[in-house]
Amino acid sequence: MSANPANPANVVPMIVPDDVDFKRYMRESEHRAKVRPAANWRSALERLCDEPHRVTGAKLPWSCTHDNVRFRPGEVTLWAGENGSGKSQLLGFVTLALAAQNERTCIASFEMAPIATLSRMLRQAATTDKPSREFAGRFASWTTGRLWIYDHRGRVLPQQLYAVLRYCADQLQMRHVIIDSLMKCVGGEDDYNGQKDFVHALTVLAADLQMHIHLVHHVRKGDDDREDKPRGKNAIKGSGSIVDQVDQAIIVWRNRPKERAVQQALHRGKDVDVETAKKPDTLLLVEKNRHGEWEGRVPLWYLPESLQYVAAPFGRPIELVGMLDAPEPSVGELIAGDDEVEA
Numbered sequence: 001m002s003a004n005p006a007n008p009a010n011v012v013p014m015i016v017p018d019d020v021d022f023k024r025y026m027r028e029s030e031h032r033a034k035v036r037p038a039a040n041w042r043s044a045l046e047r048l049c050d051e052p053h054r055v056t057g058a059k060l061p062w063s064c065t066h067d068n069v070r071f072r073p074g075e076v077t078l079w080a081g082e083n084g085s086g087k088s089q090l091l092g093f094v095t096l097a098l099a100a101q102n103e104r105t106c107i108a109s110f111e112m113a114p115i116a117t118l119s120r121m122l123r124q125a126a127t128t129d130k131p132s133r134e135f136a137g138r139f140a141s142w143t144t145g146r147l148w149i150y151d152h153r154g155r156v157l158p159q160q161l162y163a164v165l166r167y168c169a170d171q172l173q174m175r176h177v178i179i180d181s182l183m184k185c186v187g188g189e190d191d192y193n194g195q196k197d198f199v200h201a202l203t204v205l206a207a208d209l210q211m212h213i214h215l216v217h218h219v220r221k222g223d224d225d226r227e228d229k230p231r232g233k234n235a236i237k238g239s240g241s242i243v244d245q246v247d248q249a250i251i252v253w254r255n256r257p258k259e260r261a262v263q264q265a266l267h268r269g270k271d272v273d274v275e276t277a278k279k280p281d282t283l284l285l286v287e288k289n290r291h292g293e294w295e296g297r298v299p300l301w302y303l304p305e306s307l308q309y310v311a312a313p314f315g316r317p318i319e320l321v322g323m324l325d326a327p328e329p330s331v332g333e334l335i336a337g338d339d340e341v342e343a
């Protein structure tokens with residue numbers, strides 16, 4: 001039976017562990033290759049003087065964040081949240097925005113099947129809960145040269161993942177890799193040294209390979225009272241060295257008190273009052289931003305049909321993949337691209 005092209009999992013390139021000889025990517029790069037004359041940075045220094053306030057890096061889907069939060073090559077961002085806070089779903093949406101900017105991105109989700117990840121992204125791209133078969137096929141084609149999936153579930157050895165990252169940089173010129181999640185890569189929750197070494201290795205690899213690594217992690221479960229309030233970076237699980245080492249830390253907080261208030265109103269047959277409806281469904285708490293001056297909260301509203309997050313109450317879904325009919329970009333265009341994402 002031939003593969004169904006309308007099923008994105010049949011078209012989006014998969015990096016399958018058994019098909020790639022990762023041995024040659026197991027070696028670390030040599031240190032002497034890293035000693036470079038400072039004068040090599042001449043033109044970068046000159047550019048800084050020309051445009052001292054220029055913000056660079058890939059953007060989130062929401063224009064209100066574009067001056068404050070970016071994802072530059074060579075850095076690591078930690079995305080943390082409680083179980084079920086929506087981290088993976090939100091990152092799927094962020095990935096669509098990266099792909100729409102022609103930023104080559106690989107999702108390494110060790111917790112979800114590729115088709116589960118892709119079917120959420122398909123709804124987000126289609127802006128509806130019922131994408132057509134035709135749209136699914138076009139969406140899958142659109143991902144060519146933009147999106148890859150590392151097809152492995154369950155535990156992964158850190159060395160194996162480092163080899164995948166080197167392969168992604170060397171063979172596929174990848175700009176972003178999403179690792180979901182840290183706990184699938186490091187032995188135990190109390191293996192603080194393992195967590196410290198793993199995150200350290202990611203920061204070195206991100207810099208060496210000039211890619212941005214997005215690392216998903218969990219926030220400790222608080223007592224009932226505190227769970228209802230957003231908690232900061234001190235609530236992140238495991239070693240404190242995780243936050244110390246990454247460049248950016250973003251906490252995803254789901255507004256469950258609002259969900260309960262909405263449920264109660266519906267249960268009583270009442271309308272949800274405007275004040276409650278206007279409260280955000282999700283908050284992004286930017287708790288660390290090493291190379292930016294801004295730390296703060298990004299309120300978001302969740303659209304259950306399209307599984308999207310928008311930056312205004314009663315907002316409409318964002319057409320991130322509106323260019324589905326556009327010709328596929330060449331590798332050169334993809335690497336150079338830093339296009340605006342409309343929000």
Ligand SMILES: Nc1ncnc2c1ncn2[C@@H]1O[C@H](COP(=O)(O)OP(=O)(O)OP(=O)(O)O)[C@@H](O)[C@H]1O
Binds near residue numbers: 082089
């Ligand atoms: N703000 C929200 N309001 C209502 N439902 C939401 C919201 N955010 C996410 N969800 C739903 O929560 C569920 C869990 O989402 P997701 O798998 O992305 O969470 P997660 O944080 O990655 O979970 P885990 O830590 O278990 O991996 C999904 O069904 C998603 O649709």
